[in-house]
Amino acid sequence: MLDDLDLTEYEPVYTRPESFTDTIMRYCPGCTHGLAHRLVAEVLDELGVRERTVCIASVGCSVYTYEYFNCDCVQAAHGRAPAVATGVKRVRPDSVVFTYQGDGDLASIGLAEVVHAAARAENITVIFVNNAVFGMTQGQMAPTTLPGQVTTTTPRGRSREEGGYTLRVCELLSQVEGVAYLARRVLTSPGRVRAAKNALRLAFEAQLEGAGFSLVELLSACPTWWHMTWREAFDWIDQTMTRYFPPGEFVNWRGCGQAKE
Amino acid sequence: MLDDLDLTEYEPVYTRPESFTDTIMRYCPGCTHGLAHRLVAEVLDELGVRERTVCIASVGCSVYTYEYFNCDCVQAAHGRAPAVATGVKRVRPDSVVFTYQGDGDLASIGLAEVVHAAARAENITVIFVNNAVFGMTQGQMAPTTLPGQVTTTTPRGRSREEGGYTLRVCELLSQVEGVAYLARRVLTSPGRVRAAKNALRLAFEAQLEGAGFSLVELLSACPTWWHMTWREAFDWIDQTMTRYFPPGEFVNWRGCGQAKE
Amino acid sequence: MEDRSGATRKLMSGNEACAEGAIAGGCRFFFGYPITPQNAIPEYMAEHLPEVGGVYVQAESEVAATYMMLGAAAAGTIPMTSSSSPGISLMQEGLSYMLGCELPCVVVNMVRGGPGLGNIAPSQSDYWLATRGAGHGDGRCLTFAPYSVQELHDWSAEAFQVAARYRLPVMILGDAVLAQMMEPVRLRPRGEAMSLDREWAVGGGLKGRERRIVNSLWVVPEVMEQVNLRMKARFDQAEAEMVRFEEVGDEEPEMLVVAYGSMARVAETAIGWAADEGIRARLLRPISLVPFPYAAIRVWAERVRLVLVLELSLGQMVEDVRLAVEGRCPVEFYGRAGGPLITPEDTLSVILSMAGVRRML
Amino acid sequence: MEDRSGATRKLMSGNEACAEGAIAGGCRFFFGYPITPQNAIPEYMAEHLPEVGGVYVQAESEVAATYMMLGAAAAGTIPMTSSSSPGISLMQEGLSYMLGCELPCVVVNMVRGGPGLGNIAPSQSDYWLATRGAGHGDGRCLTFAPYSVQELHDWSAEAFQVAARYRLPVMILGDAVLAQMMEPVRLRPRGEAMSLDREWAVGGGLKGRERRIVNSLWVVPEVMEQVNLRMKARFDQAEAEMVRFEEVGDEEPEMLVVAYGSMARVAETAIGWAADEGIRARLLRPISLVPFPYAAIRVWAERVRLVLVLELSLGQMVEDVRLAVEGRCPVEFYGRAGGPLITPEDTLSVILSMAGVRRML
Amino acid sequence: MNKPDFLLLIDEERCKGCELCIEFCPKGVLALASSFNRFGHHPAMVVRQEDCSGCQACVTMCPDACIELYRRKSCVGKTAAAPE
Amino acid sequence: MNKPDFLLLIDEERCKGCELCIEFCPKGVLALASSFNRFGHHPAMVVRQEDCSGCQACVTMCPDACIELYRRKSCVGKTAAAPE
Amino acid sequence: MNRQDVFLAGLGGQGVLLAGQILAQAALRSGLEVSWFPAYSPEVRGGEATCTVVMADGPVGSPIVGRPRALVLMDAGSVERHLPRAAEGAIAVINSSLAPDPPRPDGVRVITVPANELAQAAGSERSANLVMLGALLAVRPVVALSEVEAAVLDALPAHRRSSAGVNIEALRAGYRAAGGDVSV
Amino acid sequence: MNRQDVFLAGLGGQGVLLAGQILAQAALRSGLEVSWFPAYSPEVRGGEATCTVVMADGPVGSPIVGRPRALVLMDAGSVERHLPRAAEGAIAVINSSLAPDPPRPDGVRVITVPANELAQAAGSERSANLVMLGALLAVRPVVALSEVEAAVLDALPAHRRSSAGVNIEALRAGYRAAGGDVSV
Numbered sequence A, B: 001m002l003d004d005l006d007l008t009e010y011e012p013v014y015t016r017p018e019s020f021t022d023t024i025m026r027y028c029p030g031c032t033h034g035l036a037h038r039l040v041a042e043v044l045d046e047l048g049v050r051e052r053t054v055c056i057a058s059v060g061c062s063v064y065t066y067e068y069f070n071c072d073c074v075q076a077a078h079g080r081a082p083a084v085a086t087g088v089k090r091v092r093p094d095s096v097v098f099t100y101q102g103d104g105d106l107a108s109i110g111l112a113e114v115v116h117a118a119a120r121a122e123n124i125t126v127i128f129v130n131n132a133v134f135g136m137t138q139g140q141m142a143p144t145t146l147p148g149q150v151t152t153t154t155p156r157g158r159s160r161e162e163g164g165y166t167l168r169v170c171e172l173l174s175q176v177e178g179v180a181y182l183a184r185r186v187l188t189s190p191g192r193v194r195a196a197k198n199a200l201r202l203a204f205e206a207q208l209e210g211a212g213f214s215l216v217e218l219l220s221a222c223p224t225w226w227h228m229t230w231r232e233a234f235d236w237i238d239q240t241m242t243r244y245f246p247p248g249e250f251v252n253w254r255g256c257g258q259a260k261e
Numbered sequence C, D: 001m002e003d004r005s006g007a008t009r010k011l012m013s014g015n016e017a018c019a020e021g022a023i024a025g026g027c028r029f030f031f032g033y034p035i036t037p038q039n040a041i042p043e044y045m046a047e048h049l050p051e052v053g054g055v056y057v058q059a060e061s062e063v064a065a066t067y068m069m070l071g072a073a074a075a076g077t078i079p080m081t082s083s084s085s086p087g088i089s090l091m092q093e094g095l096s097y098m099l100g101c102e103l104p105c106v107v108v109n110m111v112r113g114g115p116g117l118g119n120i121a122p123s124q125s126d127y128w129l130a131t132r133g134a135g136h137g138d139g140r141c142l143t144f145a146p147y148s149v150q151e152l153h154d155w156s157a158e159a160f161q162v163a164a165r166y167r168l169p170v171m172i173l174g175d176a177v178l179a180q181m182m183e184p185v186r187l188r189p190r191g192e193a194m195s196l197d198r199e200w201a202v203g204g205g206l207k208g209r210e211r212r213i214v215n216s217l218w219v220v221p222e223v224m225e226q227v228n229l230r231m232k233a234r235f236d237q238a239e240a241e242m243v244r245f246e247e248v249g250d251e252e253p254e255m256l257v258v259a260y261g262s263m264a265r266v267a268e269t270a271i272g273w274a275a276d277e278g279i280r281a282r283l284l285r286p287i288s289l290v291p292f293p294y295a296a297i298r299v300w301a302e303r304v305r306l307v308l309v310l311e312l313s314l315g316q317m318v319e320d321v322r323l324a325v326e327g328r329c330p331v332e333f334y335g336r337a338g339g340p341l342i343t344p345e346d347t348l349s350v351i352l353s354m355a356g357v358r359r360m361l
Numbered sequence E, F: 001m002n003k004p005d006f007l008l009l010i011d012e013e014r015c016k017g018c019e020l021c022i023e024f025c026p027k028g029v030l031a032l033a034s035s036f037n038r039f040g041h042h043p044a045m046v047v048r049q050e051d052c053s054g055c056q057a058c059v060t061m062c063p064d065a066c067i068e069l070y071r072r073k074s075c076v077g078k079t080a081a082a083p084e
Numbered sequence G, H: 001m002n003r004q005d006v007f008l009a010g011l012g013g014q015g016v017l018l019a020g021q022i023l024a025q026a027a028l029r030s031g032l033e034v035s036w037f038p039a040y041s042p043e044v045r046g047g048e049a050t051c052t053v054v055m056a057d058g059p060v061g062s063p064i065v066g067r068p069r070a071l072v073l074m075d076a077g078s079v080e081r082h083l084p085r086a087a088e089g090a091i092a093v094i095n096s097s098l099a100p101d102p103p104r105p106d107g108v109r110v111i112t113v114p115a116n117e118l119a120q121a122a123g124s125e126r127s128a129n130l131v132m133l134g135a136l137l138a139v140r141p142v143v144a145l146s147e148v149e150a151a152v153l154d155a156l157p158a159h160r161r162s163s164a165g166v167n168i169e170a171l172r173a174g175y176r177a178a179g180g181d182v183s184v
Ligand SMILES: Cc1ncc(C[n+]2csc(CCOP(=O)(O)OP(=O)(O)O)c2C)c(N)n1
Pocket: A059, A060, A061, A062, A078, A101, A102, A103, A104, A105, A106, A129, A131, A133, A134, A135, A136, A137, A142, C033, C034, C035, C036, C062, C086, C087, C090
């Protein structure tokens, strides 16, 4: 069909972001890590900062982030991306520095690093992808795993006795001075995706204005280790996960809000 | 004078707690670490649990805690007391396990450990002594150091640029499920000291009832590294420190309160 | 299942055999954090420890896992953790504290390619970390390197007795081959939980005993020195009692091959092939890396023309071999670093070329 | 101040001299966490780095400090941190990552008594950690052990050039003596900040260049092996260029004494006294521990009756000396562990008894 | 054949056949192909281009950024509207 | 001399002379000694035992638990009351 | 000593590891010593998966085989990467559904099997791994087909036992396709 | 080569370290090589503080001295612990205010100085350290008194410069008490 059409008669409405490389991402089908990536790439494009951006990849399914974003990248150790970002930003204050971290990475081993980067008001942006599970290592419990959720290390479902309680990162960070922007978003419909992108844009704007630390938490589907189809996964996010992790804007340096999505 | 008196005519109103050893504590004159210790010892006495208590000492001026409390003790690495306590408690669920930690220990290097112990609802009690400074290593900035405060590593006063913002531990932990009891107290007058002791007793009761994690933050004077007399130090606590660290009860498993002192 | 010989053996991965071995050996407290290629160990523990009244705690990090072990060991148990290279690096301070506190524990390291994040391919480049590591100070772990799934199972069980006997951390050094490989295992029966009643154990009530302090802070240098000398004495005892190695191959060899763990498996096959080519080689396989079989190697060094050391690294154990040989004969090294496997075919050609070179002399 | 020789020298502690040396050497980014006995280093940096437009960041932990270094090094600077034994243990994973990412940095370790919390007394028991450490994988730090406050100052400055040249972590190994001791120092002028313009540096804009990736994950084993071989090549080059040692004492010695750092200071005095007693001893003092002066020691091993190794430890460097000597003559060891100092008087009597024993043979 | 107002280009090699675009398209423009791509996935394909309203739902939901959307220049009045 | 209702025992070797007890005593019962103890501190001493009301302020504030307080058994009615 | 090795490779998700485990289990049932060794990329999906099964009537020695003597290759990429490693005299069973026209190097006997199609016919495209295993057994009977059939049950994870029937059908289809006779 | 050592010990807070630093600074002023080495307990207050000053007209060699030849001991505990370490022929200056009746071992010349009292008389009890240092210089003139006086200024931390006068007074008081003549 394309052969019949003269493309010069058309103008682009949406094209692949310049902030993406051509590399094909290795996520499972239906995994929303890719969606989160795409939104970040679009925001970098729109803000026109790609060439001065440094992406800090973490350790999780998104470990190859450095292959996907078309900018300078540093691959950090598990949990330490905010410390690495601090080092980069202190040496290169003109760079736009962001980390991309999973919930195991950020909320388990790396909790101290993210809280302290926030308290230091480091001018960095954290993209926090919460899929309630350790994806890369094959589905173990994460701090964000929900009560009752079965994982490979909570085979009888997470309980107070086996695994303890679910950690809420945005709620925690909302108590830290030094945070300029803080929001939680979901990716389960086009409208919500646009809201998520809006939050990402605000987070980067906070950094560009030197307002301090910014973080956007994105509830993300891991169909593989949730043992669900993507549709079941999206429903679970909307109906179960958001009950523990309500979307919202927790801190906004332009005027603080607990605004809903 | 004592020679003239027949002690058998007298009955004790206050005697040195049994939960203290005879060892002379090594704190500076006017340091309220000793006061915090004494309150803990009194509470252990009153609850009658000394013989089944395990104290986890941390690294800070209170590192010798294990010499002072007359119970089993384990000396933990800097920041890791809550992890050590977890290990002890899991093996000995009938023991009463508490950690005694400074603000450098707990809020800087050991932040992840205390938050995660709380999230796991470990049945342990944390005595958190916040003196806004690294005492033992001679007065460097702690996460709890106040804005403008001069320390050996913030020689021009802590600022957003040099050192970042002050971290509030109770506020942070108030967001963590698994916490049964959480309060902040000061030690600057007999009445406040009694309120602090009351909080400590509640914290241990929470543990005894298996209600989960409990923590009492005590604002404490470090006359030495604040370069103040104890009186100046107490005034600074009452007038300046409590503005950043308002005393109060943040979580109470018997009925949640934001009750003031 | 029963194999033809009538023995009941189960096809298991090294990870599973290791975990089940630990339970059989009396392990009841496991503190872990997932990392490839050993995830099946914590997963197995999470699933099966409750069956025997044990406890699995998923720590927030390897650092925390180590200190949970410290607390658990202080309370009288012999605790266990497992990890792989980066995680073991994070445990260094904690292992030093275990040594300072004179506490036993069992640590499994399923080594992967490094440095840094590296990869999850088989590697033996943590030999130094395993034998000269355990963080700052003079202490080290007693370290054992099994070379089959059965041996992993058995050493994992034995490790608890060894740790308790010497009051030292014991490290089981595996790699991505041993962790993931499946072989038939004759399972040990699950033993009783180990007693918590140890001379140092805190908790359990003060009735009838003095209070106890588990501590690694000794301000007075002379007192600290005593701790070190006690530790050294326990090491010396282990050195006298725990050296383990195996030999296979020619009885009058011209060449001694030294390799451990999965590399020894490869060497075993290659030595057989070399014999077919007329090369008289013998494999000495250290099982205990600390204590190292210096004496056994020294004996052969007097009699062979060459010692060949094979490692999946740039050359680490080769130093221990050189310390054993002390110039008695040349020590040659062949290794690869970062994950590429050395096949029996590669090994044979190294052996042949070494033999050839020496013959020409 | 001016001393009588007209030279301007300042009485400074080792810690201060080290910090000022780093600034003179071009250091502008320091990430640290306090720990005795090196607190004066971060304090000095916090006070003085801003004078030269530099940045001091107090990290939340030694782990974080190391990764801040990683980020800073990735951005093109040669970053610095300092700590003491337990903190260095916590840096092991990060140092392995620095090696995996092929990034340079400078790390100071003012060793204290261990293991565990230990004490703050002088010790040399982190030799293995310093020379075989840097976490998992085959990499290590280039390690230098100064023995006076002046040398500490100078090496602290030089370290930045060395790290940049070999793209490797450089460790300055001191101890509680060197850290706290005060001696007159001829201060180096403060140099320019080092350029950020390095082939690997991220940040600073993509104009006119490809995007850059700093990474230590190499899934394909053969690619990871290349990283290791590149690293080894840089090490080999350092081995050829950076061996540093000093000798003092008898020109035709019967005994070679090997000691480094503060122990070498003690040995120097003792050897003088031994000469008065008619003992012909010579001190060889390794300054570079990695690369180690194997060849220089080997040469003497052919000529002396005995090599005596002195360390404030249970014996760690002695293994490197044995690797150098390779059986050419006996290697004896004397050390103390956990903080007790070895005095020149102690050292003399060890030398005398060793000489006596040998003479009787 | 009439020239459609909107044109979708799907990068088949990049597509994982996750069906998100298909499910979220309000107009039924897309479907999975029966063929496999190099990685063994059935890629999404355009089956009713002419029905496309340019709403960008597909583009917005695609995790792999495999869809590009073009609009006929002459098609004034019609803008690519946000869904929901 | 009359027997006082309350009796304070101060462990002088343990006392650091921090003056907290002295400052918080509402009755001026305590003062620093001019002598030194083994650690070079001027310890607190009782200078007006008879004025002591048994309020325990001193006991409550002492960081080193060096003060013990006793009450005359026969002194009914008088209880050690909490200050503030 | 009799030592046999089989190297299996394919795309992640094709069931290569499971096929190897079933073979190993069958070897154990047959009284052999056996070792199964996997290697794969760290990504969860789509990467390459390989495993090696070594069987012997004594200690198996090296679980690692440089030049395998029997290969089961399930996609074009595997063929490209691993066929050149085949030992002199090796046999290679290749899935012609995904590697339609494989090279036929000297000294290697190449057998092609349209495993995907046969598996589909047997009831599930996911059983292509067993078709390939069956084919291998027909041309290199390292263990008896009956032992492999028994092992299929042992090796399947509990939640997939139900698919055992299809699997055995697939196994036999492969066996037949490579010239084996299943009328046992 | 001329090599001199002085070992100083006392309670934390008595200013032992500072006295040693002043001596070291004076040695530097005098053109000597010098090394000052402290050792103390980790507790902030109350523990023992010691330091060793080694001076030489060439490289000082070991900063550590096993058997010191000059000792300044400021309290009873220091006397007990360190006097036995004195070298044959050593001189020991002891603070009789806190160590009233020290032992007088064979081969060691013991000089007692009531440093606290003299310091108090000079204007501040805190200057007892300088009284002791002055006394040492009178009996073992390792450096000239004038250089030490100059060094007092160099070594005092900025916020304590004001006390320099008292300090120099204390220094001279000690010097005189041990028989020195300050009429320079
Ligand atoms: C020090 C260290 N410990 C553990 C690991 C293993 N590890 C890799 S990824 C990961 C968890 C990833 O989970 P998450 O951050 O939630 O990312 P996801 O894969 O779910 O996106 C773990 C534990 C490691 N690489 N390094």
